[in-house]
Each structure stands twice: as structure tokens, then as C-alpha cells.
Amino acid sequence: MHIKEKTLCHFGYICDLNIHDLHYSVTGALCQQWSLWMPQSIVAVGGSCLMVPCRFQIPAEFDATLNNCTPHGLWKKHSEWGNIVFHSAQTDAKNIIKGVMLGNLLNKNCTTIFNSFSAGYDDTYIFRLECAETNPLKYNFLPGVNINHTDTPPKPQLIPMGNIMEGEWARLSCSAPAPCPTLPPSLTWTSRLGGSVESRLQEGVDGLMTMTSTLTFTASLGHHGLMVKCAACYTLQPGGTTKTTQGNLTLNVLYAPKNTVALSNPTGPVPEGRAVTLTCQSDANPPVERYSWYKDISGKETWKANGKTLVLLVSKADSGLYLCEAHNQNGSQRSKAMPLEFESDQSFKMAPYIICGVMVLLYVLTVTVDVYKYKSLSRRLKQIELSLSGKADNTYTNLRMASTSSDYDELQMPRAVPGKSNSHENPNGIGRGRERAAP
Structure with missing residues (x-):
């Protein structure tokens, strides 16, 4: 059975082979037969030239034929039966796509440069090798190369x-x-x-x-x-x-852990039996892979546990200095030591605060009472002052009225009529004297 099989030979190039065994394994030796190396596809920038890398191989028995002829390179559009758009032996005036055969066909190099490539020419292009008409060396290398056009160059x-x-x-x-x-x-x-x-x-x-x-x-x-x-x-x-x-x-810059710090929640002295959570934080790229906790005992750091957090039910034995260490593939860093304080008697610890609070409350009450007394006394003193002032004015008025009335009565007293007694006359007063003085 004669079939045509296409395979990849070297570096992703397409090789066109004529083989007879349906399940034959393709080797490098077979690829040295009728084969072509070129990219499967190329992107051309509109308005710019385009180079098509191309190399071929022929059976060894045709090497002498190639060397004894004047080879030409042709490019056909779409298929092996398509129109010839470029012929190395023709001038630009006759070629549909202008260009030059850059490679030496005798050296089996068919690299070609097209002067320009526009959008209307996007298609598959087939390379054909041929000598003079009298020379039997003529071959279409399949499957060809796909050339596409773009007005916008690809991004770097x-x-x-x-x-x-x-x-x-x-x-x-x-x-x-x-x-x-x-x-x-x-x-x-x-x-x-x-x-x-x-x-x-x-x-x-x-x-x-x-x-x-x-x-x-x-x-x-x-x-x-x-x-x-x-x-x-x-x-x-x-x-x-x-x-x-x-x-x-x-x-993306890789770096070892930085700014490593150990935190405690809650902070400050912790009463016995209460849970405290120690957390380790660090900045690293890639992220921290492992955290380790240590306790400083008399200047010697002793490993406690691994993990980002460390939870303790506090007892007197847990008090001391704690620090954590962050690790990634680039290195490690330890935090500063953080104290964990043990609070043995909560009521004893709170006593100064309670006493202080009671003293502040008593002081506030004392000041409040003094202010109330002061205001009450001020109101009473003011009332007394107003009362005394009113009485003094009334006494002065009464005294003036009494004096004026007495004098007026004395000045307005009627004179006694001779021979007639006055019923209002005081027998021991002025009338009696006047009676004795009459002749």
C-alpha cells in the first residue's frame, strides 16, 4: 500500500514523507528523504517584509541531479495545485508577491524574504523545487506554512x-x-x-x-x-x-521573612486558668511555610511548639519570655521576646484599684455635701439680711409717725373757756393751774 504520511521530524518542523508501511515508526533517517523544515505558521506585520525560514532534504540518489542543474524555488498559494505567487527565476514585475530567494538551493536552503505581505494574502503556501524542464527533479513539499497578516505587531x-x-x-x-x-x-x-x-x-x-x-x-x-x-x-x-x-x-521578588513579631491576646497579666493565645506574624515571599515557638528560660531558648498560634491555659509555670520564628525557603527570622505575666490572686491585684475607686467616690460625695451646705447657708443668710433690713425700715417709720403725732396734738390742743370746765381737761394738768390763776 502506498500512502502519504506527515510527521514532525526536528524542532517542530513539518516533514512530508512517502512510506509504504501503515504502522511504520518514523525515524530521523526517514526524515532525510523528501522532507521540509519550516515553521508551521508565521505572523507578518503589515507594511514590513517577511522572512520564511526554509530547508529541505532529498533522497541521496538525487543529490547529483541537484548539483548538475540550475535549481529554482517556487511558492504556491493554498495548495500544490494553487497559483504560483513567487518564482525565484522571475523578476518582481512578474511575481505576485515581491521578494528574493535568500537561501542557496544547492545547499538545500530555501529561505525566502517577501518584501511585503498584506491582509489579502493570508493563506497556506507550498514550496516547490524544480530544475530545468529536461531535468526530472521536480517536487512539491507538503504541507506548507500558514502565513497570517496583522496590522498591530505582537506585544513583547x-x-x-x-x-x-x-x-x-x-x-x-x-x-x-x-x-x-x-x-x-x-x-x-x-x-x-x-x-x-x-x-x-x-x-x-x-x-x-x-x-x-x-x-x-x-x-x-x-x-x-x-x-x-x-x-x-x-x-x-x-x-x-x-x-x-x-x-x-x-x-515578584523573593525574600526571607521580615518584620516578624509575637502578639498576645489578652495582653497584660493573665490570671491562672485563663486561656491566652500567642500569635506570630511575618512578611515573606513566598509565604511563611512554618512557624516555631520558643520560651526563654534563663537566657536559653527552648522549643515549645510549631504553628502560627500557641494557646496556653496559664499557670505560674507558663510565665516568662516567649518568641516565635518564621521560616520559608529563603531563610528565617525570629521575633523579639514577649513577656507573659502570671497573675496569681486577682482580688489582691484588684484591691488597690478598688480602694482608689472608693476614695474617689467618698471625695466626690464630700464635695457634693459641702457644696449643698454652702448653698443652703448662703440662702439662709440672705433671708436673714433681708428680714433685718425690712424691720429697720419699719421701726424708723413708726418713730417718725409717733413724733409727728405728739407734736401735732400738742400744737392743736383747744384753749379753755372761762367759767366752763372742759371734759377733756386733765384735772392735774394745765387747766387746774389756769383756774387757780383766775381772779
């Missing part, structure tokens, strides 16, 4: 080259496709990292070119969470316009 890819450790040298890589190696994109960093930058054009295992820029710097804790940007600027034609895209990366 930012990746850290290994772990970024605090205090150590770190490297970031910014890479952008260079579909047109004659006009590769320029890469620009935007960051506050300082350091040094190195750029170069690299060929990948698939033959595609990539522009790569490496930023080397010393990582610090302040860089953690910092956003770094890298912009790729594509020049479409020499002296022409440009297109720019940008990629971002948020730094």
Missing part, C-alpha cells in the same frame, strides 16, 4: 530569567518577533531598576528571528510588585512610519 514578551532574589543580581528578558530581520524592532525599557541593558537579534529553533533585550539589575525589596514595561518599535520601511507595542511585567 517579558519574562524573568530565573528567580528574582532580594539582594542578588537578576535579569529580565524582553523579546519581540522580528519577521523582517533587515528591519528588526527596537526595544526600550521603562523602569526604575537601573542596571544595564544588552540587545541582540537571535534565531530560534524554528528559524524565526527574535529581537531580545536583557536588563540586568540588583533586586531589592522595594522592587517587589513594581511594574516594568518594554516597548517594541517596528519600522515598516526604511525611512517610513513606525508601529509600537508594549508589554508589561509585575516583578
Whole structure:
């Protein structure tokens, strides 16, 4: 049975084989027959050139035939029966897609550069090798390469080259496709990292070119969470316009535990039998993997337990200094010692506060009573003063009235008529004297 089977030979390239065994295992030797190495797909930037990496192999018996002819490279659109859009022996005026056969076909290199690639040409392209018409060497290499067009260049890819450790040298890589190696994109960093930058054009295992820029710097804790940007600027034609895209990366700096602290709830002296919770807190990246608790006994730290929290039912033996230690893959850090105080007699401890409270209450009551007495006495004194003042005024008025009445009575007394007694006359008074004085 004669069948055609397609398989991957090297580095992801597509190999087109003619084999006879349906379940035959493909090996590297078979791939040296009629085979083609090229990327399965390529993205072309509109307005820029496009390089298609291409290499082929032919059976050994055709090597002499190839070397004794003038080989030509052709590209067909869509399928092996499709239209020829490029012929290496023709001028640009006759080719539908302008370009040049960059590789040497005698060396089995069919790499081609197309001057431009527009959206209307997105399709599959098949490479064909042929010699002069009298030469039997003619072959279509399947399945071909998918070429797609984009007006917006792909964003640069930012990746850290290994772990970024605090205090150590770190490297970031910014890479952008260079579909047109004659006009590769320029890469620009935007960051506050300082350091040094190195750029170069690299060929990948698939033959595609990539522009790569490496930023080397010393990582610090302040860089953690910092956003770094890298912009790729594509020049479409020499002296022409440009297109720019940008990629971002948020730094993840690894560091050992920091700011480790031990906390107690409740705080202060703890009565016997009451539960107290000790909690360890720490900042680390990656997060803390393990917490350990220690008790300081006479200057010697003794392990107590593992865990973020430590719960104790307090007794006199539990009093002392406690500290915790946080661990992650980058290191560890211990907290400062925290005292845990034991309270043996709660009532005894509270006695000074109770006495103080009673004294304050008595003082407040005493002041309140004194103020009340003072106000009451002031009101009484004021009433007495008002009363005395009123009596004095009445006495003075009565005295004046009495004096005036007496004088008036004395001045208005009627004179006695001779020979007639006055019934109102005092026999011992003035009338009697006058009677004796009459002739």
C-alpha cells in the first residue's frame, strides 16, 4: 500500500514523507528523504517584509541531479495545485508577491524574504523545487506554512530569567518577533531598576528571528510588585512610519521573612486558668511555610511548639519570655521576646484599684455635701439680711409717725373757756393751774 504520511521530524518542523508501511515508526533517517523544515505558521506585520525560514532534504540518489542543474524555488498559494505567487527565476514585475530567494538551493536552503505581505494574502503556501524542464527533479513539499497578516505587531514578551532574589543580581528578558530581520524592532525599557541593558537579534529553533533585550539589575525589596514595561518599535520601511507595542511585567521578588513579631491576646497579666493565645506574624515571599515557638528560660531558648498560634491555659509555670520564628525557603527570622505575666490572686491585684475607686467616690460625695451646705447657708443668710433690713425700715417709720403725732396734738390742743370746765381737761394738768390763776 502506498500512502502519504506527515510527521514532525526536528524542532517542530513539518516533514512530508512517502512510506509504504501503515504502522511504520518514523525515524530521523526517514526524515532525510523528501522532507521540509519550516515553521508551521508565521505572523507578518503589515507594511514590513517577511522572512520564511526554509530547508529541505532529498533522497541521496538525487543529490547529483541537484548539483548538475540550475535549481529554482517556487511558492504556491493554498495548495500544490494553487497559483504560483513567487518564482525565484522571475523578476518582481512578474511575481505576485515581491521578494528574493535568500537561501542557496544547492545547499538545500530555501529561505525566502517577501518584501511585503498584506491582509489579502493570508493563506497556506507550498514550496516547490524544480530544475530545468529536461531535468526530472521536480517536487512539491507538503504541507506548507500558514502565513497570517496583522496590522498591530505582537506585544513583547517579558519574562524573568530565573528567580528574582532580594539582594542578588537578576535579569529580565524582553523579546519581540522580528519577521523582517533587515528591519528588526527596537526595544526600550521603562523602569526604575537601573542596571544595564544588552540587545541582540537571535534565531530560534524554528528559524524565526527574535529581537531580545536583557536588563540586568540588583533586586531589592522595594522592587517587589513594581511594574516594568518594554516597548517594541517596528519600522515598516526604511525611512517610513513606525508601529509600537508594549508589554508589561509585575516583578515578584523573593525574600526571607521580615518584620516578624509575637502578639498576645489578652495582653497584660493573665490570671491562672485563663486561656491566652500567642500569635506570630511575618512578611515573606513566598509565604511563611512554618512557624516555631520558643520560651526563654534563663537566657536559653527552648522549643515549645510549631504553628502560627500557641494557646496556653496559664499557670505560674507558663510565665516568662516567649518568641516565635518564621521560616520559608529563603531563610528565617525570629521575633523579639514577649513577656507573659502570671497573675496569681486577682482580688489582691484588684484591691488597690478598688480602694482608689472608693476614695474617689467618698471625695466626690464630700464635695457634693459641702457644696449643698454652702448653698443652703448662703440662702439662709440672705433671708436673714433681708428680714433685718425690712424691720429697720419699719421701726424708723413708726418713730417718725409717733413724733409727728405728739407734736401735732400738742400744737392743736383747744384753749379753755372761762367759767366752763372742759371734759377733756386733765384735772392735774394745765387747766387746774389756769383756774387757780383766775381772779
